Amino acid sequence: MFDEVMNRLAEASRRNTTLAPRQFETSTNSQGSLSDIATLMVDTALALRTGRRNPLRLAIPAYQSFETAGDGSDQTFSVTHDLTACPDTQDVVVWFDGEYQGSPQSVNHDTDEFTISGPGAVQTVHAYYISEKAASFELRKKTPSAKTTNSEKLYEVNLGLLHEANQSEQPEYLSLGESELQRFLASDMELTARLKAPYQVRWTDPDGDDTEPTNALLQVPAQKSNGEIEGLTSAISADMGR
Template sequence: MPDALTRVQNAQGTPGELAQDDFETQASTPGQSSRVARLRADYWHRIRSGRSNPFRVAIPAYEGFTSDGTADNTETFSLSHELVETPNTQDVVVWLDGTYYGTPDAIDYDANTVDVTDSGTDSNVHVWYIVDEAASLSVRKAAPSGTTSASKEIESVSLSRMHLGNQFEQPEYFSFSTELEGYLATEITLDVYVNAPYEVRFEDPDGDGASATNLLLSIPVERGSETIPGLKSAVKADMG
């Protein structure tokens, strides 16, 4: 009888990408390594490796403000972190309550400010912006087992480097040291951790329905549609 690796290598999968909508997400704690995204795979997945399968990521900072009591007033909002231009996504996106505003009226990269005009008053101003500050992102596999779990980091990148570099010209990609390292099985999770001085969140904290539309998270995979007997145990053993 073939082993789990042979069976999954012979299984038919569908090439694609994991994006932010595939993950359960939560906000980070600034200054701490925080899990911000988790995929719970129903069936086997293989993370595709090599330069022809780029892994793309841009993780904006979030800040919230409140517009003043004068309608149609253009206000300047000061950001707490170092705003930067990036070739990979929009530098800044703004929402007023649950309405997408898009690019600010003006962006001052030296002063780290954005200008926004609210046609209403006292609106929640949600701002997601790309930052050039020391921060890291880690992709890990985890295998829960009772009250403990095994975990293995399979990729780690500098967010500042990813934000400043052109990922379309110089892509980041996964490289694995074992045949099973790139595989996920049922009940094996894929987790994304961020350690940054700023807050990372995929959605606004007020329940307005605003979201980080300039957040980029694209992991190349092959998706399976079946459970492979023995794969979970084999993947967990490979994690050490």
């Protein structure tokens, strides 16, 4: 049975792809608790690409909102959770209500502040910023079923350290060599990103302004097959049980 599944995997056509936030069902976290923040329901057999040549790219911004004075003056706002300089994405991006502004006028990492040129009306400033606070991030695969759920951790990192690292020079990557099937997910399995952080993570604002964290990075290299592989779900479930 196992050999037959591996033969089908070897013969199946697969194309390289990179999983990104738009392909996941995203959700806000519960601050201070391990929370699902992004879940991908796999629709065809999926293989995660491993090794240094297939780097992950990760940056998960904190969210905080403020209000402008409405008089057009420059305003400086302080964030709560240690704003840091991130080599791989914008440290802060802001929106005025639903209007995207990009990076603020200036950023002070020493004082955890950013300055904007305020609009001539009172508006909500939606800020997505990269924090240096310790935060545990992990990727897991799950095999949900009516009776039981198998779950396996595939990757874990402290985002507080990763956010300050140059990921182009020091790439993060998956090492999934414990078994031949460790890097595979079958259809109806889930790939989940989980986070335990002191700050709030949001993929859009709570006010309905349709903002988004354009500085977020959640890029996972993978290979996607054209269809399901017969027997793969059972083989992966047995492999995870071992």
